[in-house]
Amino acid sequence: MKNIINEFTVRFPSRSANESFARSAAAAFVAQLDPTVEELYDIKTAVSEAVTNCIVHGYRDTLGSISMTVRLYENGTAEIIVRDRGCGIDDVKLAREPMFTTGGADRSGMGFTIMESFMDKLSVRSVAGWGTTVKMSKRLTRREAK
Amino acid sequence: MTVNHSLSDGLVRIELQGELGHHEAITAMQRINEIIEVHLPRRVQLDLAGLSFMDSSGIAVVMRTLRGCRDIGAALSLQGTPQQARRVLSAAGVDKVVDIK
Numbered sequence: 001m002k003n004i005i006n007e008f009t010v011r012f013p014s015r016s017a018n019e020s021f022a023r024s025a026a027a028a029f030v031a032q033l034d035p036t037v038e039e040l041y042d043i044k045t046a047v048s049e050a051v052t053n054c055i056v057h058g059y060r061d062t063l064g065s066i067s068m069t070v071r072l073y074e075n076g077t078a079e080i081i082v083r084d085r086g087c088g089i090d091d092v093k094l095a096r097e098p099m100f101t102t103g104g105a106d107r108s109g110m111g112f113t114i115m116e117s118f119m120d121k122l123s124v125r126s127v128a129g130w131g132t133t134v135k136m137s138k139r140l141t142r143r144e145a146k
Numbered sequence: 147m148t149v150n151h152s153l154s155d156g157l158v159r160i161e162l163q164g165e166l167g168h169h170e171a172i173t174a175m176q177r178i179n180e181i182i183e184v185h186l187p188r189r190v191q192l193d194l195a196g197l198s199f200m201d202s203s204g205i206a207v208v209m210r211t212l213r214g215c216r217d218i219g220a221a222l223s224l225q226g227t228p229q230q231a232r233r234v235l236s237a238a239g240v241d242k243v244v245d246i247k
């Protein structure tokens with residue numbers, strides 16, 4: 001991945017109205033790498049999953065702060081880090097299984113599966129009681145080498 | 147997110163427009179349930195052509211709509227599904243239980 005050519009970080013409260021803002025902001029920034037429309041949608045979808053998880057699970061009964069960093073690398077890779085200081089995940093391996101959910105009928109347990117299949121890499125670090133950090137990256141096929 | 151519907155001869159067509167994420171899902175689900183409960187159709191078409199974005203919250207909406215339809219013996223199909231929504235639904239295997247067009 002090597003050199004970072006650009007990056008930004010935003011911090012916002014865990015209100016569901018910010019989900020749309022977060023995914024659009026990430027996609028708008030990544031657009032600098034000149035990806036395909038489909039790749040931009042992949043980024044948007046993965047970011048939406050990560051941010052929604054902070055709001056729905058991390059800060060289930062409270063309002064907290066979410067931070068999102070988007071980094072662009074010289075080789076055309078976009079890296080996104082979404083972090084909350086919420087309840088954390090007891091068993092990350094179990095949480096990443098398709099259809100595992102603690103969210104009841106409103107959720108399908110497919111968020112991590114979607115992040116995994118829409119991005120190249122996904123890492124989840126979490127400490128129960130301290131919060132969760134999701135880091136994901138995708139190498140974009142640049143439509144035109146510059 | 148807006149939810150509109152039209153009726154014809156046992157068929158209810160429900161059109162979703164805008165973005166369907168967690169923020170919009172609860173309202174969308176309530177509206178869909180109301181429409182199905184009031185009209186008790188034999189067939190339900192969920193028209194997704196107007197969706198500009200959908201994530202896993204939309205999977206739960208489709209699956210709960212499917213359950214609501216089965217409860218009253220109605221058949222469900224998805225119409226006009228945009229590519230992005232289709233990829234999300236397929237990742238979850240929804241295409242194996244609902245007819246997606």
Ligand SMILES: Nc1ncnc2c1ncn2[C@@H]1O[C@H](COP(=O)(O)OP(=O)(O)OP(=O)(O)O)[C@@H](O)[C@H]1O
Pocket residue numbers: 049053054056057058059084086087088089095096100101102103106107108109110111112113132202203205206
């Ligand atoms: N940020 C987080 N904080 C605490 N728990 C989390 C967080 N993210 C995920 N989890 C846990 O991992 C589980 C699986 O997450 P995943 O996104 O795959 O599915 P979901 O959110 O339950 O359903 P869906 O994403 O399909 O709506 C969640 O049900 C929750 O228990």
Ligand SMILES: [Mg+2]
Pocket residue numbers: 049052053110111112202
């Ligand atoms: Mg989720």
